[in-house]
Amino acid sequence: MHEETASTSVPPHAQLIQMGTAAWVSAVVSTAAEVGLADQLATGPRSADELAGPMKLHAPSLYRFMRTLAGLGILTEQEAQRFALTPLGDALRTGAPGSARATLLAFNAVLWRGWEQMSYSLATGKSGFDKTFGMPLFEYLGQHPALASHFSEAMVGFHNAEPPAVAKAYDFSGFRTIVDVGGATGNMLAAILSAAAGPRGVLFDLPHVVADAPALLAANRVADRVTVEKGSFFDAVPAGGDCYVLSHVIHDWSEDACLTILGNCRTAITPDGRVLIVEMVLPAGDTPHPGKVLDMVMLVFPGGQERTEAEYASLLARAGFRLNRVVPTASAVSIVEALPA
Numbered sequence: 001m002h003e004e005t006a007s008t009s010v011p012p013h014a015q016l017i018q019m020g021t022a023a024w025v026s027a028v029v030s031t032a033a034e035v036g037l038a039d040q041l042a043t044g045p046r047s048a049d050e051l052a053g054p055m056k057l058h059a060p061s062l063y064r065f066m067r068t069l070a071g072l073g074i075l076t077e078q079e080a081q082r083f084a085l086t087p088l089g090d091a092l093r094t095g096a097p098g099s100a101r102a103t104l105l106a107f108n109a110v111l112w113r114g115w116e117q118m119s120y121s122l123a124t125g126k127s128g129f130d131k132t133f134g135m136p137l138f139e140y141l142g143q144h145p146a147l148a149s150h151f152s153e154a155m156v157g158f159h160n161a162e163p164p165a166v167a168k169a170y171d172f173s174g175f176r177t178i179v180d181v182g183g184a185t186g187n188m189l190a191a192i193l194s195a196a197a198g199p200r201g202v203l204f205d206l207p208h209v210v211a212d213a214p215a216l217l218a219a220n221r222v223a224d225r226v227t228v229e230k231g232s233f234f235d236a237v238p239a240g241g242d243c244y245v246l247s248h249v250i251h252d253w254s255e256d257a258c259l260t261i262l263g264n265c266r267t268a269i270t271p272d273g274r275v276l277i278v279e280m281v282l283p284a285g286d287t288p289h290p291g292k293v294l295d296m297v298m299l300v301f302p303g304g305q306e307r308t309e310a311e312y313a314s315l316l317a318r319a320g321f322r323l324n325r326v327v328p329t330a331s332a333v334s335i336v337e338a339l340p341a
Contacts, residue, residue: 036094156185250277251280254303259318309323
């Protein structure tokens with residue numbers, strides 16, 4: 001007689017309730033990020049009474065909050081009701097590796113309200129975020145610089161394992177000019193150029209998005225090989241590249257918008273060039289994959305989608321490209337390689 005797994009030992013109704021009330025834990029952890037609790041505990045254990053005044057919080061409620069975080073493994077309670085950070089809690093500090101705090105501040109504060117309109121997205125195929133806020137996600141970020149900064153840091157932390165994995169999985173050494181379309185602060189381009197000494201790079205994105213790029217490129221010692229160009233990929237992209245990288249760009253947009261972006265790449269690319277789409281490629285059938293939940297994020301927030309290999313082949317064909325191969329990486333993303341048709 002074999003032992004039941006944890007998931008099968010929980011009745012179906014209880015599993016559904018656990019899934020549906022996961023937002024409770026999310027709210028607790030996100031609030032810890034919002035009030036900067038880990039930063040307050042970075043120098044050592046402290047009690048709720050000691051913290052309440054400087055943090056302008058209600059001491060008894062703060063104690064209950066910290067006790068809850070201890071139950072989640074983020075804090076640990078010591079003598080005299082003093083709490084200390086665990087390794088998990090230490091990752092919630094500002095600037096800690098992985099950018100967990102920035103990610104929670106970006107996605108679980110104001111932007112969370114987009115989920116309120118998920119049923120609208122299912123009914124219309126349109127962005128629930130647009131419905132809630134009256135404007136597209138990236139336009140909203142453009143009007144809120146502090147949130148945009150958290151969002152950019154979150155993207156670097158969230159996808160931190162991907163740039164080195166992409167640079168290792170694909171041979172970029174034979175290209176002359178690599179154009180990173182929608183490359184934000186240049187994290188992906190920096191990893192690629194660090195691994196391939198020959199090519200030069202062009203980083204292309206909106207003015208407010210590339211604002212922090214020079215510092216990141218300089219820190220990675222590739223600034224002298226990169227030209228930063230500002231503009232919208234809906235109007236045009238820099239011409240003459242033989243490699244166009246679109247990392248987490250195509251999944252953000254509707255089908256028509258994707259065809260515009262890819263069409264501009266088709267106009268700009270050299271005849272022997274390659275377009276490389278870096279995204280999660282969804283497996284067919286019931287196979288679990290993080291991209292399947294992310295697909296719902298794309299539907300509700302920017303109005304985009306994740307795709308299977310067949311869906312990428314269809315999209316690329318409509319844009320004047322031919323899907324050549326899908327290259328897996330050591331991270332969750334793959335590289336969809338396309339040639340001008």
